[in-house]
Amino acid sequence: MFFGHAALAESVDLPWPLVDADFHNIDATQARLGQKLFYDKILSGNQNISCGTCHHHRFGGSDGLSLGIGEGGVGVGPMRMPGYGDSRIKKRVPRNASALWNIGAKEVKILFQDGRLSVSDEYENGFNSPAEEWLPDGLDTILAAQAILPMTAQFEMAGNPKENEVAGAAHDRIDAVWPIIAKRVRIIPEYGKLFVEAFDDVETADQVDITHIAKALGAFIGQEWRSHDSPFDAYLAGDETALDASQKRGLDLFYGKANCASCHSGPLLSDHKFYALALPPFGPGRTRRFDPYVRDVGRMGESDDLADAYRFKTPQLRNIALTGPYGHNGAYASLEDMVRHHLNPMQMRDEWKPEMAELPKAEWLAAIDFVVMSDKREMARQLSHLDIKPIKLDERDIEDLVAFLHGLTGATALKLPLGVPDNVPSGLPVDK
Structure with a gap:
């Protein structure tokens, strides 16, 4: 009864x-930049997968699969295939792709299904993470911190050793990945202009580093997936x-x-x-x-x-x-x-x-x-x-x-503010 x-x-x-008041403040200009980065495959080792591939708008911020098909796969959602020939996937992503709803809330201080990222002073950079003391300084929220970790993961975005410079760097040490990614992004003229507009501490494109990319991605996730x-x-x-x-x-x-x-x-x-x-x-x-x-x-x-x-x-x-x-x-x-x-x-x-x-x-x-x-x-x-x-x-x-x-489904959950961009500054294809 x-x-x-x-x-x-x-x-x-x-x-x-x-x-x-329950959510972190979001800079709308940074969020719009983050939208492009979220769906831009330039952040991956082989430039063939984006954050949005496995956390897509059409699938509620996930991918519709039990276990994801990461680097080397083809397509998006339940129809994503494991690839072909030498570039096919070597392993399934071990866990289900978690949805992103409301992780921009202030009470969220631990992320991932095993909690391997948490707010902490253990390494004097604000977080306990797989990057330990090598996580970049200056990340302002756990949203920003989580956004850059998949770039270093072999079967998610980095790719296999010897396939690309990102995967090779990840094999050496985790923090060697991020300068490579940051340089890829900042040398694209449109991205350089967008970062200058979005960040007060960026006057020229050559000042863009991984923390700016992380903050833009975090702003997008925090704004877009709030419901x-x-x-x-x-x-x-x-x-x-x-x-x-x-x-x-x-x-x-x-x-x-x-x-x-x-x-x-x-x-x-x-x-x-x-x-x-x-x-x-x-x-x-x-x-x-x-x-x-x-x-x-x-x-x-x-x-x-x-x-x-x-x-x-x-x-x-x-x-x-x-x-x-x-x-x-x-x-x-x-x-x-x-x-x-x-x-x-x-x-x-x-x-x-x-x-x-x-x-x-x-x-x-x-x-x-x-x-x-x-x-x-x-x-x-x-x-x-x-x-x-x-x-x-x-x-x-x-x-x-x-x-x-x-009854927990939001009225606007399928009509989010920014959605999937039509294109991205790198010119790489966008998963629709």
Whole structure:
């Protein structure tokens, strides 16, 4: 039974409506520059993939795949192919491409599914990141810091060693990548002019460095993917009619019997913590240098703490209906299946089939795509780490929960301010 807005607000901790003060200030001129950079393949080693390839407007800031097809792939979204000949992909991206909604909020202080980037003074540059002490100084937000890390990743944007100067630099040391990228960008006359217009400390194009690129990308992401105009947001602001009857019942379950809000709490619908859900494993895994076999230990890969094994960050839920597949590896294509997994993880894991994964075929990778499932010891280790307990709900309850999750879709989520640019200053093709 739904108790009504006032009664429910008294019994549970409903979030407050998001307002401007909850977000970092964004420079609109920098955001417009960032839009071009976000879709410009010049930021990649082989100049064949952009940030927008895997975080595309048409797919809710993701790519519609369980595991991404990065450097070497062809196309965009679920139709992206793994490439051909010598340039084909050598490995799938180990995890699902996370959506970008509202990561410009001030409360976001840790990013990526294993939390490998966080606000910290550990390295005296403002962040704890894979770049450690070599992360550039002067990055003003975690948005800017995260924007430049994929450029250094072999299977995301850098490419394979010996293919290009960026990949070669990344093989030497992570910070050797960024001067190369910055020079590529600033010698393009149109970019030089845009940076001079966007940054007070840039008087001539030769002053552009990776921090300016990072800040422009961060400004674009923070502005473009900000979204809190869903029916749920209207309901929080006092409009009792914003949610329909099924969505109201789903909200009651979300904050009540289904226990969703124990993790998906606060105004961003995430506690920014890490949990083990025992999702069906597949793919290459985000292995550490000393891992002898395919696996993904989640947060432990960053913390080196056994207590963090197989735990992944709680995702934020606004516009969740637009960003499938779901889970750290995109194990489930539908919201309903992801809800069912939360309610009964062991049963859903037992019933899961490899064909449920959204993986474009790559015959040369088939031998490792699901090899982890035959590793009995690794499977047992994963099952020994589980932070959710079964909850019994009937079919109508599940339907209502899914309806509520659809009520988190913003009214303007598919009509964002800037969108995909028609072209970019490098002249390279833009993924549409």
